Amino acid sequence: MNILVCIKQVPDDSVEIHLNGEGAPDLANVTPVVNAFDTYALEMAARLKESSEGEVTVVCVGEDGAKNSLKNCLAVGADYAYLIKDDAFTGSDSRGISNILKNAAAKIEAETGKKFDLVFCGKEATDAALGQAGPMLAEELGVGVITNITEIALDGDKVTAKQETEEGYRTVETSAPCVVTVTKPEYDPRYPTIKNKMAARKKPIGDLAMGDLADVAADKVGEANAQVKTLKLYEPAKKEAGVKIQEETEEDSALKAVAMMADAKVF
Template sequence: MEILVCAKQVADDSVEIMLNPETGKPALEGVTEVVNAFDTYALEMATRLKEEKGGTVCVVSLGGESAANSLKNCLAVGADEAFHIKDEEYQNRDTLAVAQKVAEGIQKIEEQRGKKFDVIFCGRESTDYASGQVGIMIADGLGYGVVSNLVDIEADETKVIAKKRNGRRIPKN
């Protein structure tokens, strides 16, 4: 099974972050970036699925040079391959532009690898802006189905069964 996890680097929210009084935006100078917490949950689910069914877990991140450290951390906890879509301006882009760049990057990765991903995981939302839109927009841009708010996943040779808090959903191909 070919599995992809989208991972965003965000400011470490375990430290106090102040607002810049001039811009009204967070003052992030000197703040360490880490992998978004919800994306680490997605990576954990992907790794468990790989352990059960075999295959490969890849991780992709859009961002500046700091994304390289986030990708290294993902490799350390279960990802087999990492891909960096370099974009120093990613923080100035809206959710649609981010999703389009990531979807284009995923298509290039699939072309390079010569195979499509069977499952793409995205965290529920990012801890910085919490919009929860990018994963759904990536799926739309790629023409894939989407299931949100998973708590577990099962797979066999023909289907994926997504477990949600209020039941199950079997995505159609």
């Protein structure tokens, strides 16, 4: 069982972020972390690996600082890690990123002599929330894709997954190799032990650049070739403070609430 997990380093989404004077997110004091949905993907991949005696490789398109996130991945179940970094990749949209990841996977397979059976991605990144990279990567690879999964099982080359939908859940099957995107399962990602952290520090992180990826489509990568562009960022409107209703009795509180809703023409 050979699994590839694609991660992205994003600003910590537990921190309230505001825009600076130039209209860009003020990230000066925000710690970058592994995208939350990617941590779920890695945990699911690690559990599948442990039940099937396989290996997990993580890859990230980013800058040198992303190596800290890759080290964290090595401490919680990943066996190998690669950083894909090149100035030519800066500003790539989901289409470009998926093309880069496809070629990175091919390069790693060629180097190791092992084909990836499954490719895991988070369902979306918490900084952009587009949710396109996983399906686009499947299109690039020419394989099936199952999105928004919370469980997965592998029997030979048959992949069975529990997919979350707006109406509930459904069971979906496809054949390996394939791509899956992961939403929050019923369990949380594991925490690294001190021993695993120390071991992760000693593990090398492979570096891949444009020159290593022979078939990258130059007309797909980079900001100039991005087909999806951010035109403007703005903060959501502040919610008005709520009204606390606390009359002498519960009946009086309910009557006052109904009267206030009637005045506001809620009904």
